[in-house]
Amino acid sequence: MIDFYYWPTPNGWKVSIMLEETGLPYALKPVDIGAGDQFKPDYLAISPNARMPAIVDNDTPDGPLPIFESGAILIHLAEKAGRFIPTSRVGRKQCLEWLFWQVGNLGPMAGQLSHFVNYAKSVQAGDHDYAHKRYAGEYNRCLGVLEQRLRGRDFILDDYSIADMISWPWVLIAKPLGQSLEAFPHVSRWRDTIKSRPAVRRGVDLGKPMRRTGPHTEAANKILFGQSARSLGG
Template identity: 80%
Template sequence: MIDLYFWPTPNGWKISIMLEETGLPYTLKPVDIGAGDQFKPDFLAISPNARMPAIVDHDTPDGPTPVFESGAILLHLAVKSGELMPTTARGRKECLEWLFWQVGNLGPMAGQLSHFVNYAKQVEDTDHGYAHRRYAGEYNRCLGVLERRLADRPFILGDAYSIADIICFPWVLIAKPLGQSLEEFPKVADWRARIKDRPAVRRGVDVGKDFRRQGPHTEAAKKVLFGQTAKSLPA
C-alpha cells in the first residue's frame, strides 16, 4: 500500500495519474497547503522541502519508504510496477533526460507563470509585467521544445506512452488558464488530447477534486503560501 500525500494541483496529478495507470493500491492523504499542513513535523519527515507530492511506500524490503519530489516518485513507481519506463539502456537514458527536463524547465516555468497569472495581484498591488512576460515566454519556449520533439512521434519517447508523458502532461493540460493557446503547437495539442482521453488520466485528475479551492485565497492562507523564506520552516 502507498500513502499519497497530495493536494489537487498539476504537481499532484502527476502521481495520482501514475498510480491510476499502474493500478498500485494507494491511500489518499490530503495536505492542506493553505492551512500550513506542509510545515507539520510529520510531513516534513517525509518531504523535507515542505512540498507535495510525496509518498510513503509501505511495501518495500526496507520497510516503509518515503519518497519526495515528483520525478523521484515517478521513477520509484515505474521501477516498482515494471511499467511505463523503457527497459533498454538508450530508452532509459532518454526517459531520464525528459524527466529531468520537465523538473528543471517546463514545471518550474509553468509554476511561476501560474503564480503571476493567478496570485501575484492578490498579494500586492504592483505591476509584475516583466516577471509575467519572462515566465510566459519561457513556458512558450518549453512548449516549442515539446512541439519539436513530437513532430514525428505520438509520445515523447516514441510509440510508447511513459512517465515522460505523465510528468509533462499536467502543466500542458492547463495551458489555456495560463494564457497560452496551443494553436501554434498542433503536435502538442494532439499529444495532450491523446493523453487526456485515457481513462486512468481522467481518474487521476479527478483525485481530490472535492478539496479544490473555490474562489480567492483567504488572508490567512496568503500568509502561509506567499513570501516564504527559510524562516517559514519550523525550527
C-alpha cells in the same frame, strides 16, 4: 500499500495519474497546503522541501520508504510496477532526460507563470509585468521544445511513459495560463490523446472536492507565499 500525500494541483496530478495507470494500491493522505499542513513535523520528515506530492511505500524490502519530489516518485513507481519506463539503456537515458527537463524547465516556468496569472493580481499595476512576461515567454519556449520533440511521434518516448505523465499536467492548463496551443499542433494532439485515457481522467479528478473554488484568504496567502527558511522550523 502506498501512502499518497496529495493536494489537487498539477504537481500532484503527475503522481495520481501514475498510481491510477499502474493500479498500485494507495491510501490518499490529503495535505491542505493553504492551512500549512506541509510544515507539520510529521510531513517534513517525509518531504523536507514541504511540497506536494510525496509518498511512503510501505511494501519494500527495507520497510516503509518515504520519497519526495515528483520525478523521484515516478521513477520509483515505474520500477516497482515494471511499467511506463524503458528497459533499454538508451530508452532509460532518454526517459531521464525528459524527466529532468520537466522538473528543471517546464514545471518551474509554468508554476511561476501560474503565480503571476492567478495570485499576483493584487500587486500594484506594473510591478510584476516583467516577471509575468519572463515566465510567459519561458513557458512558450518550453512548449516549442515539446512541439519539436513530438513531431512525427505519438509520445515523448517511443511509448506512453512517465515522461508524458510528468509534463502533461502543465500543458493541460495552458489556456488558463493565457497560452493558446494553436501554434503547437503536435502538443495539442498529444494533450488530447493523453486526456482521453480513463486513468488520466481519474487521476485529475482525484480529490476534486478539495480544490480551491475561489480566491485564497489572506491567511492562506501568507502561508503559501510568505515562506522562508523559518517556515521549516528547527
